Amino acid sequence: MLEFKDQSGRRVTLKFEHTSDMDHILAICVMDGKYLFTDHKVRGIEFPGGKIEPGESAEEAVHREVFEETGASIGNMQFVGVYTVHDETRPFVKGVYLAEVEDMFFKCEYMETYGPVLYPSVEGIPEERRSFLLKDPCIDYLYRKIRNDDQST
Template identity: 90%
Template structure:
């Protein structure tokens, strides 16, 4: 099954539910004590943690690393959700999306390109002026709404 969306730039975005090794980025929808764990990106604002998969790293390893770097959280249970592909003419990018449960949270002096962790019960609770444009992406919103409705992906 494949779903199709358009991002804010009008590019085609697809969401597929089959695992692939072609992923070059990850996105983690993290839950902690009944709330969503976000990161406060220094440029974009509050968004779900994620980033590039480094050379020699699996997508799952990237989830653990990126979530820890951006929030100080360690991941417990994690579930692959799907593959989010932005069909850009210059360079398409492929993002593996995971639902993750936070096992523990650590204070860090440095959170890389973010100001660190932020917890909210819902995306709608994030003040509009603090919300990353990525949270308005129709595909990311679909994944978020699905996580709210089901609590997990099946």
């Protein structure tokens, strides 16, 4: 287990074994050698993700959230880890997945986002456009781990 502090000073833990108590998902999506992000209307550019709906599996939530926020359909997907924010008033457990984009569809509505954006890396996104989530130490660790694993194969 790894530990981090988020931008609010809360304790964040990262485990690499699957758990059934996840209530959110985060998808690090790859398409044509680039990363697929969503442009959130309030927070800025970030990886797609959101809440797991009642009766929905984490994997189903990845498919739904990625499609809602970007118009992308997911092919291969693999579990990466569980990111837990230990907040006294509102703790949450986020499953993180690496997903390959199979296809993209134009949508007239992308829910709370402006739709998809592709970048070769997080570093390519202008600093002022990055969501605070891309600056989170745990998410940054996961992104770098996935990127390094991808480059070594």
